[in-house]
Amino acid sequence: MIKGKKILNILSLIIISTLIVGCGNSGSLKSKKEIRIGVTLYREDDVFISTISDNLEEIVKENESNYDFKIFLEFVDAKGSTLNQGNQIDKFINQDYDAICVNLVDRTAAATIIDKAKSADIPLIFFNREPVEEDMNRWNKVYYVGAQAEQSARLQADIVSEQWISNKELYDKNKDGIIQYVMLEGEPGHQDALIRTEYCIKSLNEKGIQLEKLADDSANWQSDQANSKMTQWIKEFGNNIEVVFSNNDVMALGAMYAINSNSDLIKKPIVVGIDGIKESMESIKAGEMTGTVISDANAQAEAIFDIAIDVAQGGSLENISDMENGKYKKLPHTKVTIDNVDEYLK
Template identity: 30%
Template sequence: MKKITLSLASTALAASLFSGAVFAKELKIGVSMALFDDNFLTALRNGIQNAASQEGVDVQIEDAKNEVGTQLNQIQNFIASGVDAIIVNPVDTDATVSMSDDADAAGIPLIYVNRQPINVDMLPNNQAFVASNEVDSGTFQTREVCRLLGGKGKVVVMMGELSNQAAIQRTKDIHDVIATPECSGIEVVAEQTAEWSRIKGNDLMTNWLAAGIEFDAVISNNDEMAIGAIQALKAAGRAMNSVIVAGIDATPDALQAMKSGDLDVTVFQSAVGQGEGSVKAAVQLAKGDEVEQKVWVPFELVTPTNLKDYMK
């Protein structure tokens, strides 16, 4: 009789463990990315996919193609299909209130990744934000530019999409650093958006050069625009040792540009870390566990001095 009891207990335990394993395997997460055609977001997407594989969950990743309406439809479709959680890299951070409301009404956990939602301080209990603190990104970048300029000079600023909180905060960081006593000799002579794009960064720099704008440094909200600026500067025959160029993200292309002596400053933002963090938060919330509503993955300054640590 004792043997039977133990056998039944073991069977019950095995069934319980098996049920948990099945639950983990059957957990499904819908992911809406603002754009597939972007170097950093591609790394973020790969980080999400790899983390999902490690967690043993299924992810359905959709490309919003930088269209707010498309992204809102994707979220509605995820809700209708009954996913266990949703991860969103927002196209327009102003649209996140509607996204949060829809997911909350359906009782589905929602995790924003990389781009801060406008309602970040009013998220429902089953929603979270995973990213790097943008107050650090532009600050690290601009302080290094200030150091390289000796606290004085003329700079041009390339902004990301104006509907994006990261672009707004990184640009604010630039002005906040320039307002400090040690950097007050720096003057912003031109500031315009190139929408995170290498091609548009090239076009913007070409226009500035054609307009005769003189500057000592280029401070870009991301590496892609900085690389576009470098291409335009080279095409115009400007010596790269006569201008400081700074970006953010430390993408592989940016690190190669730094190795070649063209890019002077970038700031490492861990796309992999953010991807992993968003998936872990989604899994925890889907299981009913509590998570911190703001999960920060630290930024790190990258210069030619420590470049080798990031090339790997």
């Protein structure tokens, strides 16, 4: 009888051990009837962010039939408020969502968000606004999707250098061989804004082009703020402005509006942006903006979707290519000028 009990105990241990090993396999995907993904946007009215969210929604519709579960995607607008975003994330956590995608209002809030998600064991995918490395390393289920910010700045510099060298008689208004420029910067402290501002100038210096900064200021990614600042700079510097650098297309378009509204400008400056939104392409086609750098919103949306669906099922991103350090998915850019804009205006 005692011997029989020992056999039963051994069998029980084997079964329990098998179950534990099976559950602990991080590469296996959990079977679910529905995957729920929460997406919180820093501002829904940001043109580039809304393009990402629109593409993400379309990707879900196109791909849901490929899975044996339903995909529920909920978008919420933080309206630029850290408090709103914190409450939205709390709601996703309390309702036991399978993954949360965050377009941060404030990068300094990332650590708190990560700690909350970690406590609930809900994977996080940050996008467009990158937390600092220290925060990204707080947990192994934190990921980031964005663009290669330095590359975008260097491509923007390429557009300017090509125009400056080939059309120097047109753009070197005072014939001093030096680019006099103004810089429209994104939101203060935003990682991409800092990198874009630094590296477009650094890249031109590396090419041997001299520059003189007339003015720079943040327009917070907004067209109306850029229009206001550009109007003021035109009053202050007039035809001395030879290049307008803008950290994004929306601000570049705001600057273009100010330029087009001012009849005192004899020669229009070079105006370059970043993002590749439709309106900037149309402006380039019309001969207004000089160029932009495409940050592929659809490719970013696809990456967000692929990562979110995988980690929501308990996956380990084995099938996601080009992940840096298992956490970062950074996508390349393409420069656009009048020479190739038709390829992208379809």
